[in-house]
Every structure is written in structure tokens, then in C-alpha cells.
């Protein structure tokens with residue numbers, strides 16, 4: 001009776017990964033963005049750079065913001081995958097950057113925040 005059990009485990013695993021791939025919810029993302037507001041908005045540079053249009057932007061290029069050399073030289077473009085990795089663990093994604101944020105560990109929240117950022121273009 002091993003295969004039915006295996007089938008159940010596989011179904012659960014596949015179900016979970018399909019969920020993680022699901023498009024995020026911008027309204028929930030706006031709420032999850034609350035801690036970011038201490039440093040970011042979509043109008044001007046503050047403690048952190050202006051995030052208007054950040055999805056698809058080259059990292060470290062918003063005019064008038066004084067970025068760390070680490071982020072400026074990262075060579076990254078903020079596509080969804082890079083944004084999620086950055087927001088999950090900024091220190092690991094770009095060592096030496098100056099965004100002091102512990103990261104979002106919840107995959108749904110990550111998807112939601114990125115969906116919200118996409119609406120701010």
C-alpha cells in the first residue's frame with residue numbers, strides 16, 4: 001500500500017508549489033507593504049529610494065538616490081524573481097547593501113507585495 005500514500009504526498013507537494021506560484025493579491029500586498037513605508041513611498045526618495053515603477057527597473061538607478069556601491073554594482077534588474085529573493089533576504093541577495101530589513105519569509109506575502117509593487121508603475 002505504498003503508492004497511494006506516495007500519491008497523496010505528491011498531490012500535497014504539487015498543490016503547495018502551485019500555490020506558491022500563484023499570482024499575488026495587490027490588496028493584501030498593500031497591507032504587507034506597511035513595514036516598508038518607514039523607508040519607502042512612490043513619490044520621492046526617503047530613507048530608501050522611490051519605488052515607483054521599480055518592477056522591471058535596473059537596481060540602484062533611481063535618479064537622485066544615494067545607493068550603496070553593493071546595490072549599484074549588483075547588475076540586477078528587478079524582475080519578479082529577483083524582487084522576491086531580495087525581499088526574502090536582502091542581505092543574502094546583495095551582500096553589503098544598506099537596506100536594513102530582515103526579510104519576508106512568507107511566500108504568499110512575498111507574492112502579494114510584488115503584485116502590489118506592480119500596481120505602482
Ligand code: HEC
Nearest residue numbers: 035036039047048049059060067068071097098099100101
Ligand atoms: C529601514 C528602512 C527600509 C525598510 C523598512 C525597507 N527598505 Fe527597501 N531599501 C532601503 C534602502 C536604504 C535601500 C537602498 C539600499 C542600498 O542602496 O544598498 C532600499 C532598497 C530597496 C529596493 C531596491 C530599489 C532600487 O531602486 O534598486 C527595493 C525594491 C526595496 N528596497 C523594497 C522594499 C520593500 C518592498 C520593503 C518592505 C517589504 C522594504 N524595501 C523595506 C530601506 C528600507
